[in-house]
Amino acid sequence: MIALELSHVSKSFASRGQSLEIMRDVSLTVQAGEFLVVVGPSGCGKSTLLRMIQGLETLSSGSVRVGAGEATTRGFVFQRDGLYPWRSVLRNVMLGLELAHVPVSEAKPRAEAMIDLVGLRGFEGHYPNELSGGMRQRVNLARALAIDPDMLLMDEPFAALDALTRENMQQELIRISAAAGKTVILITHQIDEAVLLADRVAVLGARPSHILDIVRIDLPRPRTLDLKRTPEFQAYVDGIWTMVTQAETETRVGG
Secondary structure (H helix, E strand, O other): OEEEEEEEEEEEEEEOOEEEEEEEEEEEEEEOOOEEEEEOOOOOOHHHHHHHHHOOOOOOEEEEEEOOHHHOOEEEEOOOOOOOOOOOHHHHHOHHHHHOOOOHHHHHHHHHHHHHHOOOOOOOOOOHHHOOHHHHHHHHHHHHHHOOOOEEEEEOOOOOOOHHHHHHHHHHHHHHHHHHOOEEEEEOOOHHHHHHHOOEEEEEOOOOEOEEEEEEOOOOOOOOHHHHHOHHHHHHHHHHHHHHHHHHHHHHHHO
């Protein structure tokens, strides 16, 4: 079953009285239950692509078809957690359900189940300023999952974390995504993160970006951090790294 289909998507912005072309003729199909990671040079439109899928940005041309259309729910995990400091962990996770007018009798156990899934049982009554960066991002993820989305969109969710916490969260995301069984599309600058998490990695080229390649990651699951030390893993990283760095060089040369 197809969860997402991008067909000849292009995007331009008005900048200083001129049209700045960000993306040109991007076509991509994502299967239900697939974990797709998108990488590419800075400024190539990775986050813009995700926002177009979510409906937060309009397309200049082309089309985005998401599952069953309007009936398909999408959870969005931003780079910044955006937690409300006056709400407890439980009430932050319940927020999307409240906005959807889900009764408290149903919303509370659903939120509690997601808090348990992300490993924060016992912290339901804590407030954001009492949590570490990694814990706050777990709350962010639980909030997105609480609405039971068909698709989870993640925009560099671990970028603000230190290296050790980031690796721990990578491992947690592998566990959580497998347990939740969602279609996931994640944006990252970290090539090793992409290879560890993805079923496939879409590599975007220089602006105006296009798809250079889609790399299928044929590594066994469940994956652990030990996999990063294997030659097979490093071969994927090196290949994707070469494509991205060449694209970054094209961006600099092209201005």
